[in-house]
Amino acid sequence: MKKIDLTALAIFAAATFLLVWPESAGPMEWLTRHQRYRLGFLVFAILGPLGEAAAARLGGRPWPRPALLAASSLMWGLYGLGAALIFWLFSGGVALAQGAGLLPGGSLRLGTHFLKAFFGSSFFTEPFFTSLLVSFCFTAPFLAARRLGGAALSLWAEGQRPDLRLASEAADWPAFIRSEAVALPLFRVPCQTFIFMLPPSLWLPATAWLFVLLAALSPKRP
Numbered sequence: 001m002k003k004i005d006l007t008a009l010a011i012f013a014a015a016t017f018l019l020v021w022p023e024s025a026g027p028m029e030w031l032t033r034h035q036r037y038r039l040g041f042l043v044f045a046i047l048g049p050l051g052e053a054a055a056a057r058l059g060g061r062p063w064p065r066p067a068l069l070a071a072s073s074l075m076w077g078l079y080g081l082g083a084a085l086i087f088w089l090f091s092g093g094v095a096l097a098q099g100a101g102l103l104p105g106g107s108l109r110l111g112t113h114f115l116k117a118f119f120g121s122s123f124f125t126e127p128f129f130t131s132l133l134v135s136f137c138f139t140a141p142f143l144a145a146r147r148l149g150g151a152a153l154s155l156w157a158e159g160q161r162p163d164l165r166l167a168s169e170a171a172d173w174p175a176f177i178r179s180e181a182v183a184l185p186l187f188r189v190p191c192q193t194f195i196f197m198l199p200p201s202l203w204l205p206a207t208a209w210l211f212v213l214l215a216a217l218s219p220k221r222p
Contacts, residue, residue: 008053019206041077048077048211048212051216053069054216068154079142080204084204090133094126106126143176
């Protein structure tokens with residue numbers, strides 16, 4: 001194991017520690033309230049490329065080149081900026097739709113059967129519907145754009161002209177569709193639902209942490 005691998009593990013361990021350390025709740029809440037966009041950019045710019053690098057290393061490939069890593073960091077940072085807006089926008093929209101009766105949920109229903117009360121309550125349905133919107137309307141398009149951009153950057157690094165046709169061929173869309181057809185409904189939506197059940201101050205860092213974990217659990221072999 002190389003020093004850079006140990007450094008990556010240390011960064012991931014530090015991020016995990018900050019998520020579970022009780023003393024971090026106050027600073028996280030302050031950052032979310034006053035520096036939400038900076039926080040979103042920073043956590044995704046750091047942890048997004050870390051997840052991709054982990055997938056490469058566990059798949060038997062070397063670390064991405066510094067230029068590609070920097071480009072990936074910028075793209076993930078932009079995702080974090082969008083997430084800092086979209087998470088709260090979608091969550092508020094779902095809450096309003098439930099209040100208007102357009103979506104199920106919006107009440108605790110404490111007097112009914114436990115399972116019906118839980119899966120019909122705002123405690124579950126607001127995070128669930130928010131997760132569906134985020135995963136399919138925001139995350140999936142970004143991952144597709146990220147894959148196309150990554151393919152174009154790889155062609156550029158190899159000295160080829162990264163036009164749209166070559167980049168699209170290099171992106172291997174059938175493999176992407178197969179992968180996300182499993183990951184989105186079985187992993188991203190359930191995990192993101194759980195994250196939206198957490199305090200809002202943890203939404204951004206916990207989602208960035210989740211991206212690292214999902215990438216590491218599904219490395220691509222050379």
